[in-house]
Amino acid sequence: MANAVEAVVVSGMRARATSFWTIAACTVALLPVCVSAEEGFDTEHIFGFTIGTDVGTVGEREFQSETTGRIGKGGTYRALAQEFEIEVVPLPNFRIEVGATATLHDITGVPDIDDRRQFNFQGASLDLRYRLLNREHAPFGLTIAAELHGDRIDETSGAKGRMYGTDFTLAIDRELIPNFAIGALNLIYQPEWARFEVAGVSEKSSTIGAAFAGLVRVRPNMLLGGELRYFRQYEGIGLGEFSGQALFVGPTAYFQLSERSRLTLSWSMQAWGRPAGSSANLDLVNFERHQARMVFGVNF
Numbered sequence: 001m002a003n004a005v006e007a008v009v010v011s012g013m014r015a016r017a018t019s020f021w022t023i024a025a026c027t028v029a030l031l032p033v034c035v036s037a038e039e040g041f042d043t044e045h046i047f048g049f050t051i052g053t054d055v056g057t058v059g060e061r062e063f064q065s066e067t068t069g070r071i072g073k074g075g076t077y078r079a080l081a082q083e084f085e086i087e088v089v090p091l092p093n094f095r096i097e098v099g100a101t102a103t104l105h106d107i108t109g110v111p112d113i114d115d116r117r118q119f120n121f122q123g124a125s126l127d128l129r130y131r132l133l134n135r136e137h138a139p140f141g142l143t144i145a146a147e148l149h150g151d152r153i154d155e156t157s158g159a160k161g162r163m164y165g166t167d168f169t170l171a172i173d174r175e176l177i178p179n180f181a182i183g184a185l186n187l188i189y190q191p192e193w194a195r196f197e198v199a200g201v202s203e204k205s206s207t208i209g210a211a212f213a214g215l216v217r218v219r220p221n222m223l224l225g226g227e228l229r230y231f232r233q234y235e236g237i238g239l240g241e242f243s244g245q246a247l248f249v250g251p252t253a254y255f256q257l258s259e260r261s262r263l264t265l266s267w268s269m270q271a272w273g274r275p276a277g278s279s280a281n282l283d284l285v286n287f288e289r290h291q292a293r294m295v296f297g298v299n300f
Helices: 001-013 017-030
Strands: 061-071 074-090 095-109 116-133 141-153 162-178 180-194 202-219 222-235 244-258 261-275 290-299
Touching: 001 162, 202 244, 222 261
Parallel strands: none
Antiparallel strands: 061 074, 061 290, 074 095, 095 116, 116 141, 141 162, 162 180, 180 202, 202 222, 222 244, 244 261, 261 290
16 A cells, blocks of 8 residues: 555656646636635745745634655655644734644665655654734734754655754745735745764754745736745754755745635746855755645635
């Protein structure tokens, strides 16, 4: 049964970007005509990899399914992460999210990574967000976020061990054209620590980055736009020796399926990158060639 599940998921991961956006087109065609947009934007979930500053209203509860695919590191490399999350808003401007993730790896012939094809429970996460400024009463929205995660499977190599890290994000967003265009900026710091079971070695790394996203409303229930993200990776959690850098660009689409449900589709391609000590035009040592994300959420 496990092999059958792996085969089905790996087959899905082999679909090209055109198939990904075929899903978006079909979704648009099937959207109920009765769905209408509220005034302004709720930026909590409309972006793909970037986060907005909205955190929901007190008492709000949501279930969310987040599927992230990462493809391409030389040889054959496909990694798929499926996370299920529950979000609650217990206090004004403060949101809590807990999640659990399962991962599938299909790796063959990638330098410095063992070949493997496996499906495993990866780990759990806790995401805390606090909104400092509300766009309705300030020139822009401002939120700080910290996502803590503990894993038993390395998300890149699929190797077993103990992995801990925190993603710190400072999120800023602003409505550029009222009820039509919205922009967001994220400043990111990600320290990571890992100890691998087989090799018995420990590794520390850190990543800093910036992301910009923009969306426009093309229909009352649909937003289209794109994201641009730049990352630099270092050895050590204190930004030690430089390891590499990458620039990702790609489109994003958001659909309000009903009053309580939503769907976000996003695809990013590494447009430029360079590992330390190399003249290559892409960094496939520290980053992937393609990253895709599909997020479905429902209020309950």
